[in-house]
Amino acid sequence: MPQARTNPDGSTGAHPSxxxxxxxxxxxxxxxxxxxxxxxxxxxxRLLIIAVVVGLLTPFVDRGLANVFAPYPDLDSGSVASLLGIISGAxxxxxxxxxxxxxxxxxxxxxxMSVRLAPLLQSDRVVQWALGSFVATFAYSLLIALSIALGEDSYKPWTGTLAAVAVTLACAVMFFAFVVRVCQLLNSGVLLRQLTRDGWRATRYSPRRFHTDAVAVSQRSVPDGHRVRRQRPDASGDALLAVNTARLLDFEDAWGVTIELVPKVGDPVPVGTLLFRxxxxxxxxxxxxxxxxxAFGDMQSAATGPFGAIRTISDIALKALSPAVNDPSRAVQALDQLEVILIRLSPLVAEQERELAGHPEDSVLRDWTRSWEEYVAAAVDEIRQFGTTSVQIQRRLRAFLTALSEVCPPSQQTALSERMAVLDRGTDRWWTDPFDRRLAVVADPEGIGGAELN
Known part of the structure; x- marks a missing residue:
């Protein structure tokens, strides 16, 4: 039998599932x-812990094999200890x-390039495996050498020696992989493509699936209610990324309380600021x-989805356009990847708009969802403003907006045409020489060369 309960509005009813x-x-x-x-x-x-455990167990394996396969092949313990010492030092x-x-x-x-490169290097699995395997091999070889020093003269560490040699050879391969990986991440083209892939991979974890009944927790007003502030810091970041509305509504049913979510999805919520009423x-x-x-996180991380990837790639482009770096070609590479992201996003955002148009909670869900205008603004506006002194950026931006306008539906054309109009209005203001103006108005996917002057 369902239990009767007092609802937040004072009425009584059955406890819903x-x-x-x-x-x-x-x-x-x-x-x-x-x-x-x-x-x-x-x-x-974890690799170090595994190496320590295996290093402690290997002498027992050697002694067991010596009993099974007697006589066990002879082995010079002094030479083995020297070899293991060399491996540990190396x-x-x-x-x-x-x-x-x-x-x-x-x-x-x-x-x-950008401060965003540091988290990529820190979280890269090849880098982590390389560092872990080097330290783990050192610890394993040290423990085997110690077992030789403390063991009796008859102890023959065949298994430990062969394992140490094998993992040392594996570490040599891992070192090459480590060097290649670091060089790849320092290659701007490879780095930008990886950021694009990471942003799309994150769409599998889209928070939209958790935002059912969004109006029930967002369009409420408990102005005189008890304030609930954020208590715990989160290493992921302070931006509100997702809301488990189903769980909040379950809490309301279980506790007999009305819950109002104060910030919107995407807002920063530092520790100590208001989260609920x-x-x-x-x-x-x-x-x-x-x-x-x-859920909290870093809104400008590629791990949060395409918008985070756009922001990260834009940061790299802006760094390239700064006077200290002055590398517009890298900014063009960034625009290449931003174009890829927006072209793939266009049908998804269009479908999202169609869904929201007929949704009873569209006013709330729109506040919790990125619009096409926001995606375009994040990808274009700052680069356009910083690139006013570069013909290469002007030409690439025109090709960028032209390519998008050819594939985007009519509902998304306004955001593109407005930015193309800004480029047109700025041509006379930014370029005083007629020849430079002719260069700047050409839509060129390469930025320089490859397009004829009109």
Missing amino acids: KRESVTVRREWRRMLRHIRPTTMWGLPF MVTLAGLAFTALTTAMSLGITS TSIALDPKQVEKLEKAV
């Missing part, structure tokens, strides 16, 4: 894991070289549960 299904809860956890920054020490530390040196190369690459990348006071455990029903 839970809205947050097991599937929704599982998808929510997957999204949280995805947007959480990958720590640099997690994988290397691995420490290799780890130091890798760390030095990594920090140098971060410094150069941040200076010449509730019709009754909540205890600390309930407040903690409320905070777990929303």
